[in-house]
Amino acid sequence: MEGIEFQDVSFHYPNGFLANEGLNLKVRPGERVAIIGQNGAGKSTAAKMMNGLYKPTQGKVLVNGINTKEKTTAQIARMVGYVFQNPDEQIFNSTVIKEIEYMPRYFHLPEEEIKARTEEVLSLTGLEHCRDMNPFDISYSTRKFVTIAAVLATKPLYTIWDEPTAGQDCKHTVILRKILDYLQERGVGVVVITHDMDFVVNTFDRIVVMANKHIIADGTPKEIFSREEIIRESCISRPQVGNIAHEAGIEQTILFRQELVAYLSDWESKRKERQQS
Ligand SMILES: Nc1ncnc2c1ncn2[C@@H]1O[C@H](COP(=O)(O)OP(=O)(O)OP(=O)(O)O)[C@@H](O)[C@H]1O
Ligand SMILES: [Mg+2]
Secondary structure (H helix, E strand, O other): OOOEEEEEEEEEOOOOOEEEEEEEEEEOOOOEEEEEEOOOOOHHHHHHHHOOOOOOOEEEEEEOOEEHHHOOHHHHHOOEEEEOOOHHHOOOOOOHHHHHHHHHHHOOOOHHHHHHHHHHHHHHHOOHHHOOOOHHHOOHHHHHHHHHHHHHOOOOOEEEEEOOOOOOOHHHHHHHHHHHHHHHHOOOEEEEEOOOHHHHHHHOOEEEEEEOOEEEEEEOHHHHHOOHHHHHHHOOOOOHHHHHHHHOOOOOOOOOHHHHHHHHHHHHHHHHHHHHO
């Protein structure tokens, strides 16, 4: 029963708007999954049901077998840490360090444990230099790391990151990948919502695609990007290399630079052979 499981889940907002319909999904412990799809598809709504912030209006969400409807949000959030799409909706402390220590203090952890966790996540997220700064005095992209650090300090079993790549340069994208590897080594399940397709294909083996309230595909990068109807329906872009290969009319699905280089070298040697014969 371990994992986060959606069983035929729908969600209506209080104004009656249906944002998710009939979702079925299982994320296993230690797994890392990307959720992609058009704006307004219902990704953030689904993410908020994973940590109990929203409860399904139909169907069930189970976290390690526990029905989120039978627990408070605080109880579920202790198992599943959610990093908000907009960090400004999450941060409320006056310094980075206070923000990170807030939840461990709320859990009444021993002082040494709080300090050890804080130092670990500060180093992991590269935030040591701004530990005493007001989070609102640092850049938006760095502020996103403050929210990731604060969630990781709670040592969740699973963590959901909503758009961590938005506005990040390549140095920060490398740090994000390093944190994902660190979490995978420790068996923490991670779900990442993102619009950055290069990040997706280079970081995830499993992609869930959402469009218009539904999950419309679930598979490997090759499986997803070889299906034209999925790309069209969910309005996703191809990763950069995939785009070049597609525009050049190469029929096989190519997503990685090395693949494109191998394909072109092969094509060039065959052309030379033809020329010589
Ligand atoms: N509080 C709310 N009340 C009513 N409708 C809402 C509310 N929050 C979101 N919605 C609507 O629900 C739909 C799904 O929103 P959601 O934020 O889950 O989409 P998303 O896939 O995360 O989009 P994006 O890629 O833009 O972040 C949208 O049409 C949105 O306008
Ligand atoms: Mg969203």
